[in-house]
Amino acid sequence: MSCLKNIYTCFPGGKHKVLTMSYDDGRTEDRRLVEIFNKYGIKGTFHLNSGLVRDDRVKMDEWASLYKGHEVSCHTVLHPTIARSPIEQVALQVLEDRRKLEQAVGYPVRGMSYPNGSYTKEIVELLPMLGIEYCRVVGNTDDFGMPEDYLTWKATCHHNHNLMDNGKRFLELHKTQYLYMMYVWGHSFEFPINNNWEMMEEFCHMMGGKEDIWYASNIEIVDYMKAAKNLKFTIDGDLVYNPNAINVWISVDGRIHEIPGGESIKIQ
Ligand SMILES: [Zn+2]
Numbered sequence: 001m002s003c004l005k006n007i008y009t010c011f012p013g014g015k016h017k018v019l020t021m022s023y024d025d026g027r028t029e030d031r032r033l034v035e036i037f038n039k040y041g042i043k044g045t046f047h048l049n050s051g052l053v054r055d056d057r058v059k060m061d062e063w064a065s066l067y068k069g070h071e072v073s074c075h076t077v078l079h080p081t082i083a084r085s086p087i088e089q090v091a092l093q094v095l096e097d098r099r100k101l102e103q104a105v106g107y108p109v110r111g112m113s114y115p116n117g118s119y120t121k122e123i124v125e126l127l128p129m130l131g132i133e134y135c136r137v138v139g140n141t142d143d144f145g146m147p148e149d150y151l152t153w154k155a156t157c158h159h160n161h162n163l164m165d166n167g168k169r170f171l172e173l174h175k176t177q178y179l180y181m182m183y184v185w186g187h188s189f190e191f192p193i194n195n196n197w198e199m200m201e202e203f204c205h206m207m208g209g210k211e212d213i214w215y216a217s218n219i220e221i222v223d224y225m226k227a228a229k230n231l232k233f234t235i236d237g238d239l240v241y242n243p244n245a246i247n248v249w250i251s252v253d254g255r256i257h258e259i260p261g262g263e264s265i266k267i268q
Contacts, residue, residue, distance in 0.1 A: 040208030050100030
């Protein structure tokens with residue numbers, strides 16, 4: 001006799017939608033962007049080059065305070081087009097960037113975005129050996145699916161590409177049988193060039209404070225999905241053990257269960 005249940009991974013709080021932002025190069029315009037994110041409770045990831053010390057970049061001694069509550073992530077030391085670089089130089093560009101970023105922010109830096117969008121199959125295979133767990137590519141999917149490969153993680157859209165339309169479509173998604181992700185990327189220095197700071201403000205105002213959306217940095221999504229995948233279920237599906245340190249949420253036949261880190265719970 002079958003007693004199968006429909007068991008689904010949920011995001012924290014039993015939610016099924018996540019919004020994340022991803023901004024490159026650490027330019028001084030990040031200050032205004034972070035202020036907007038913080039005002040509306042939006043979370044993001046900032047991919048920084050530790051070797052480009054220039055007046056138009058946020059200085060290392062400001063990183064920890066400016067990006068607090070968000071994620072600081074690799075973008076290589078000098079921003080080379082790495083598909084053209086010797087592979088051991090690529091390794092150094094990543095590891096040395098990690099080292100500097102970690103010294104500044106005080107946690108293991110495990111994310112990255114490809115500088116100039118440049119990568120090869122060989123680099124994708126190298127990154128996990130350098131402790132990199134995801135890496136963002138360029139381009140737009142105009143879609144809200146979860147990534148198949150976090151090492152070639154493609155965004156829903158650049159902020160200059162259908163941002164408001166995609167945001168409205170995302171807000172209207174209610175089918176709970178899917179997990180949905182909206183992922184926006186760009187560079188903060190583009191806002192003054194295109195004179196569209198107001199668009200980002202309007203977007204964050206529209207998207208912020210929603211009950212059914214989880215606001216997360218890139219690495220928080222990766223960490224959470226790994227934890228969810230690591231849950232241990234009985235064959236009967238009547239008990240689940242969460243060996244992770246963080247709590248994980250699932251739905252069982254439509255009912256939400258929160259499984260505390262390190263604990264087992266019975267599920268009906
Ligand atoms: Zn860049």
